[in-house]
Structures are given as C-alpha cells and as structure tokens.
Amino acid sequence: MNILLIGGGGREHALAWKLAQSPRVEKLYCAPGNPGIAALADCINIDVTDNDALGKFALDHNIGLTVVGPELPLTNGLADHFAALDLKVFGPSRQAARLEGSKAFAKDIMHKYGIPTAASAAFTDADSAIAYIKKQGAPIVVKADGLAAGKGVVVAMTVAEAVEAVNMMMRDKAFGSAGNLVVIEEYLSGEEASLLAFTDGFTVVPMIAAQDHKRVFDNDQGPNTGGMGTYAPAPVVTAAVQDQVTREILQPVVDAMRQEGIIYKGCLYAGLMITGQGPRVIEFNARFGDPETQVVLPLLASDLVDVMEACADGRLADMTIEWDTRAAVCVVLAAAGYPGSYSKGQVITGIDTAEAQGVLVFHAGTAEKEGRIVTNGGRVLGVTAVADDIRAAVDKVYQAVPEIKFDGAHYRKDIARRAFNRG
Incomplete structure (x- = not known):
C-alpha cells in the first residue's frame, strides 16, 4: 500500500517512523515533510491546505491511505475532499474537527450531553467578557475560540491578567480571527493528562x-x-x-x-x-x-x-490493539526566545551522536541548508527514550540530549518530575 502523510513537524516524524515499520507499506510520501522524515519517506512540496493538489497527488500515486497530522488541514476539510474522491483517509471531517477548531462548539457539545468539563461562557464582545471576569474573579481561564497553535489559552491567576488576555486576543488580535470569540472558563485544579x-x-x-x-x-x-x-x-x-x-x-x-x-x-x-x-x-x-x-x-x-x-x-x-509495557520520555529542544520571537538557520550538530545512545530524535522545526541540518522553528527537535520504567527513560534521555547542540538551544530539565512526586 502507498501511504500519504500530511504535515511536517515532530508529530509527523513520529507518525512516519511508526508507519514505516509496517510491512504493508510499499511507498511512503509526506507533504511537506522535513529532513528527518526524508530518511523514511519521499517528501513532496505541497501545502497542507491545498486540498486540490493533495487530492490529485493521491490519485496520481495510487495512495491507499492518507494520514492527516496537523489540525489545519482537518478544519480546512481535507478529509471531506478525499472522501469525495473515494480516497481512504485517517482523520475527521471538517464538521467533526470543530471539536478542536471551535472551543465554543466543543463546550456546547459537552454541556448539552453532560460530559464533565469546567463551567464556561463565550463572548464576542471584549467589554462583556471583562465584566464577566470581574464578576467571577480569579484564577480564571481565557481561551481564544479558534486555532492558535496551542498558544491561545491563558491561565490567569489575577483579574488583571485575565483582562490583559482578553485585550490581547480580542482587541490586539494576537491570534487573528481565532480571538473574535473567547471562552472564559472556571479554573480547575488538579493534575493534567x-x-x-x-x-x-x-x-x-x-x-x-x-x-x-x-x-x-x-x-x-x-x-x-x-x-x-x-x-x-x-x-x-x-x-x-x-x-x-x-x-x-x-x-x-x-x-x-x-x-x-x-x-x-x-x-x-x-x-x-x-x-x-x-x-x-x-x-x-x-x-x-x-x-x-x-x-x-x-x-x-x-x-x-x-x-x-x-x-x-x-x-x-x-481490532485488538497491543501495547508495550515499558515507558517513554520525550524532551523538546527549542530555539532561544520560543514561544516568543526566535531566529532560524542555526546549524545543528550531534544528532547522530545522540541516536547512537539508543534514543529517537524526531525533527520538529528543522530544514536542510547546504547539506547541513539547521533550525527552522520554535520547537526544533524531540528526543525520545524508551526504557523499562519512567526513571530509566528519564536517565537515558537526559544523557543523550546534551549531545545535540545549536546556538541558543533550550530544554526543560524536569520532564516527568510529576511521576516521581506522587506520594
């Protein structure tokens, strides 16, 4: 079977790595891919939002299954377009993807069907949102309704922070049209998963x-x-x-x-x-x-x-789906300044040295320039270790991460700490 993978980040590199292990795969393509994915698949320069070009490619190359990685092509209706062409796709339709594409839609579904979630209210007017915040008090959560690359959520510990978040989203348009509507949510305490x-x-x-x-x-x-x-x-x-x-x-x-x-x-x-x-x-x-x-x-x-x-x-x-009983830990190497502004084009060294220690290095924001791998995003690489338990995986990943170097490289040194802090 020929497979087409859509996307070009760390998630897609991990998907390509896993898909390539299947004996059923004859040819793996990725649009647009990245230098890490290029070792596993033929990377093709088609924009992930160009439904017509992607559909034509799939038909021309006898694609038996298309796997959609990022959210944008899903909310852009890629799965619907492929279904209309009688092409098999893994990924929800445009309407189904509204669960992610609109936080207000998701909240409406949850409230209507009694699915446990935080109390919330949605606003298209900044003044009304701010008045609601002042009435509710803090801590409180402010969310841009639309897609914002995982950054459209502010957990405000004070009313002033929440007001600032509303102004940033609705008046300053920090996330463009994604902030035309905001969802204000009750603050939940506990542990995330x-x-x-x-x-x-x-x-x-x-x-x-x-x-x-x-x-x-x-x-x-x-x-x-x-x-x-x-x-x-x-x-x-x-x-x-x-x-x-x-x-x-x-x-x-x-x-x-x-x-x-x-x-x-x-x-x-x-x-x-x-x-x-x-x-x-x-x-x-x-x-x-x-x-x-x-x-x-x-x-x-x-x-x-x-x-x-x-x-x-x-x-x-x-289907019966089987799982490994071991543990895995991933540490992201980010560019200096991320999630704010950051430079690109820093030469990356040491990936091979890290991989020689038995870890997986997934390319997230990289490019190839004059035969060298360089930074091309905020999150640059994800280094993953698999071991018998979380402690062993943490030790393994943090031995390998320092081998990878680029100017301004930054990573957290406490990934999985909550796993060890449980009484």
Missing part, C-alpha cells in the same frame, strides 16, 4: 495516557508553549481513571457527535484535568498531540497501518 484514542465513529479505543509540559521553563514557569516534553504512561491516569475517562468522556463525545449527525473518525485527543471530583475535559483536539505522539507511538506494539485502516473502514471493534 492527555488521553488519546482511536475511533471509527462508534468504537473508541484509548491509547496510553501521557502528560505534556506546556510551560517553557522548569517547575512549570514562564509562558505556555506547544509543549516542551512529555512522558507515558502518566501515573495520574490509573487503570480505573482511564476506564472512567473512556466511559464518561471519550465514548460519550463520539456518541454525541453521532447524535448531531457527525461521524467522528480518526484520533480523538482529550486534554484532561484529574481533579478531586474526577476527570474533567480541558480541551479536545481532533488529531494526535504534539509531543504526546512522540511517546505514545513508540509504545504501540500493533501495526499502525492496520489500526488506522480499521478506523477509516469502521472496523475498529474487530
């Missing part, structure tokens, strides 16, 4: 729970990022908690979408807060998480192509 699941619109099969680290600096300091590292399995999600999330959140939201006339196929990502009152949904994403994919897929023992095809064909109930 990510639980991804495969689904064919009826059956839901959870993956191994992971925990992301959003803040840019150690001890969860500094601004939110797209994710500075992650580990799996996350001890906060016990077997009982995972069963509860599947029963009360994942299955109900897929069923709710179907009640709304929308069949949700692909990967469903639940960002959770494990509170004293049980799991609550912080957000849904309509695709694999980044960097969660870099620790979840290395623990998948089953053939990813078989699982994805079963999701696309509505046969997931017939």
Whole structure:
C-alpha cells in the first residue's frame, strides 16, 4: 500500500517512523515533510491546505491511505475532499474537527450531553467578557475560540491578567480571527493528562495516557508553549481513571457527535484535568498531540497501518490493539526566545551522536541548508527514550540530549518530575 502523510513537524516524524515499520507499506510520501522524515519517506512540496493538489497527488500515486497530522488541514476539510474522491483517509471531517477548531462548539457539545468539563461562557464582545471576569474573579481561564497553535489559552491567576488576555486576543488580535470569540472558563485544579484514542465513529479505543509540559521553563514557569516534553504512561491516569475517562468522556463525545449527525473518525485527543471530583475535559483536539505522539507511538506494539485502516473502514471493534509495557520520555529542544520571537538557520550538530545512545530524535522545526541540518522553528527537535520504567527513560534521555547542540538551544530539565512526586 502507498501511504500519504500530511504535515511536517515532530508529530509527523513520529507518525512516519511508526508507519514505516509496517510491512504493508510499499511507498511512503509526506507533504511537506522535513529532513528527518526524508530518511523514511519521499517528501513532496505541497501545502497542507491545498486540498486540490493533495487530492490529485493521491490519485496520481495510487495512495491507499492518507494520514492527516496537523489540525489545519482537518478544519480546512481535507478529509471531506478525499472522501469525495473515494480516497481512504485517517482523520475527521471538517464538521467533526470543530471539536478542536471551535472551543465554543466543543463546550456546547459537552454541556448539552453532560460530559464533565469546567463551567464556561463565550463572548464576542471584549467589554462583556471583562465584566464577566470581574464578576467571577480569579484564577480564571481565557481561551481564544479558534486555532492558535496551542498558544491561545491563558491561565490567569489575577483579574488583571485575565483582562490583559482578553485585550490581547480580542482587541490586539494576537491570534487573528481565532480571538473574535473567547471562552472564559472556571479554573480547575488538579493534575493534567492527555488521553488519546482511536475511533471509527462508534468504537473508541484509548491509547496510553501521557502528560505534556506546556510551560517553557522548569517547575512549570514562564509562558505556555506547544509543549516542551512529555512522558507515558502518566501515573495520574490509573487503570480505573482511564476506564472512567473512556466511559464518561471519550465514548460519550463520539456518541454525541453521532447524535448531531457527525461521524467522528480518526484520533480523538482529550486534554484532561484529574481533579478531586474526577476527570474533567480541558480541551479536545481532533488529531494526535504534539509531543504526546512522540511517546505514545513508540509504545504501540500493533501495526499502525492496520489500526488506522480499521478506523477509516469502521472496523475498529474487530481490532485488538497491543501495547508495550515499558515507558517513554520525550524532551523538546527549542530555539532561544520560543514561544516568543526566535531566529532560524542555526546549524545543528550531534544528532547522530545522540541516536547512537539508543534514543529517537524526531525533527520538529528543522530544514536542510547546504547539506547541513539547521533550525527552522520554535520547537526544533524531540528526543525520545524508551526504557523499562519512567526513571530509566528519564536517565537515558537526559544523557543523550546534551549531545545535540545549536546556538541558543533550550530544554526543560524536569520532564516527568510529576511521576516521581506522587506520594
């Protein structure tokens, strides 16, 4: 089977790495890909939002399955376009992807169908949003409704911070049209976790729970990022908690979408807060998480192509999905200044030396220039170690990370610390 993978980040490199292991893959293509993916697939220079060009490529190259990595092509209707061309795709339709593309839509679904989440209100007028914040008090959470590359959420510990967030999103248009509507949410306390699941619109099969680290600096300091590292399995999600999330959140939201006339196929990502009152949904994403994919897929023992095809064909109930019993830890190397402004084009050295220590190095924001790998994004690389337990994986990854060097390289040194802080 020929497979087309859409995207060019660390998540897509991890997907390419796992897909390439399947004996069923004859040829793997990636649009647009990156230098790391180029070792596994033919990278093609087509924009991820160009549905017509991607569809033509898939038809011309006898693509049997297309796997969509990022959120933008999903909310842009790529899966619908491919379905109309009778092309098999792993990824939800435009309507289904609204679970991620509109936080207000997701909240409406959750409130309507009784899926546990924070209390919230949505506003299209900044003055009304600010008045609501002043009435509710802090801490409080301010979210841009639309896509904002994982940065459209402000957890405000004071009313002043929350007001500033509203002004930044709605008046200063920091995230463009994504901030035309904001969702103001109750602050939830507890421990965060990510639980991804495969689904064919009826059956839901959870993956191994992971925990992301959003803040840019150690001890969860500094601004939110797209994710500075992650580990799996996350001890906060016990077997009982995972069963509860599947029963009360994942299955109900897929069923709710179907009640709304929308069949949700692909990967469903639940960002959770494990509170004293049980799991609550912080957000849904309509695709694999980044960097969660870099620790979840290395623990998948089953053939990813078989699982994805079963999701696309509505046969997931017939699948038995196997998992590795070990642990994985991923540390992200970021450019200086990220998540603010940062420079590109810094030469990267030491990737081979790190890989020689038995870790996986996933390219997130890299490019090739004059035969050398250079930085080309805020999150540059994700280094993943798999070992018998989390402590061993942490030790292994932090031995390898310092081998990789580029000017201004920054990484957190406390990934997975919560796993060791549990009493």
